[in-house]
Amino acid sequence: ETGVTQTPRHLVMGMTNKKSLKCEQHLGHNAMYWYKQSAKKPLELMFVYNFKEQTENNSVPSRFSPECPNSSHLFLHLHTLQPEDSALYLCASSLRQAALNTEAFFGQGTRLTVV
Amino acid sequence: LAKTTQPISMDSYEGQEVNITCSHNNIATNDYITWYQQFPSQGPRFIIQGYKTKVTNEVASLFIPADRKSSTLSLPRVSLSDTAVYYCLVGENNNDMRFGAGTRLTVKP
Numbered sequence: 001e002t003g004v005t006q007t008p009r010h011l012v013m014g015m016t017n018k019k020s021l022k023c024e025q026h027l028g029h030n031a032m033y034w035y036k037q038s039a040k041k042p043l044e045l046m047f048v049y050n051f052k053e054q055t056e057n058n059s060v061p062s063r064f065s066p067e068c069p070n071s072s073h074l075f076l077h078l079h080t081l082q083p084e085d086s087a088l089y090l091c092a093s094s095l096r097q098a099a100l101n102t103e104a105f106f107g108q109g110t111r112l113t114v115v
Numbered sequence: 116l117a118k119t120t121q122p123i124s125m126d127s128y129e130g131q132e133v134n135i136t137c138s139h140n141n142i143a144t145n146d147y148i149t150w151y152q153q154f155p156s157q158g159p160r161f162i163i164q165g166y167k168t169k170v171t172n173e174v175a176s177l178f179i180p181a182d183r184k185s186s187t188l189s190l191p192r193v194s195l196s197d198t199a200v201y202y203c204l205v206g207e208n209n210n211d212m213r214f215g216a217g218t219r220l221t222v223k224p
Binding site: 002004031033035042043045048050055056088090091092094102103104105106107108109111 | 158209210213215216
């Protein structure tokens, strides 16, 4: 248990569906991240939020829409996804914009399958 | 952003010491070096972090030479449960939280 909780753990959705992934932490962190990890590939950084402000968007397609209503919650809204978007989506949190001399805590991830 | 290079895979046996080296030739003055461990279908877990010289904690040691162009993660007396992918990250702030391919360590009995 890392203190970062992701729901749901598993999700199957059709290409025309709209769904949302949720991430929650109560560690007092002010930075939150979304990553995508496809099968046998490295983690891809998607979005970074610091104090609810998006500070990094790693050229992610608009069918992925992040939302950070407060420092404890992060959402990833999904719309008209493609089968190649099937992956493990990981959320992480850390102290706000600290130098990299701080550790990030990861959730268990949401295993997404697009059919 | 400093690019990192690690061996793709390594094999070891239980009880041995494992050293995984990461090259980061263009590391910047303000960059830190951080290592994470990842098991299948789980999020990465922080192992250790350093800026220079040597850092040791309860699970690993990190050796960084004076020029900081490389670093070595040392895992003492590995067990089967240390089989995982190990990532080296180099950067200054959390927008640099980018993972490369990592090193897949397989510990054999």
